[in-house]
Amino acid sequence: MALTVEQLQEAGAILTVAETVRAAAAQLRQRFPGIQASVVDPFDMKGETPAVKTGDRAIYLMSSDGHCWSITQDPARASAFVLTGA
Structure with missing residues (x-):
């Protein structure tokens, strides 16, 4: 599944308001x-x-x-979120 820019912005909003980073990941x-x-x-x-x-x-x-993971800045290529923080 690919993401749109709007979905990435929504993900950022979820991260911002979630109680914890783990809660954001669950959401x-x-x-x-x-x-x-x-x-x-x-x-x-x-x-x-x-x-x-x-x-x-x-x-x-x-x-x-399908074999290796890499970091991308392109939401259309994203297949995973990795979250960091408190």
Whole structure:
């Protein structure tokens, strides 16, 4: 499943208002059932550019060729969210 820019903005809004990053991931899984959502330590994404940043929280978009995962800035190629933050 690919995302639109509007859906990415919605994901950012969910991240902003969620009580915790884990709660945001759960909400993203419900809202976008075709997109995976994981939470990792911010250190794991050190040096990478988030697609969305709000305060100390961030969303990175991941794409897969069916074998390997890579970070993408293109919502149309996204198949997973990786969230970081408090």
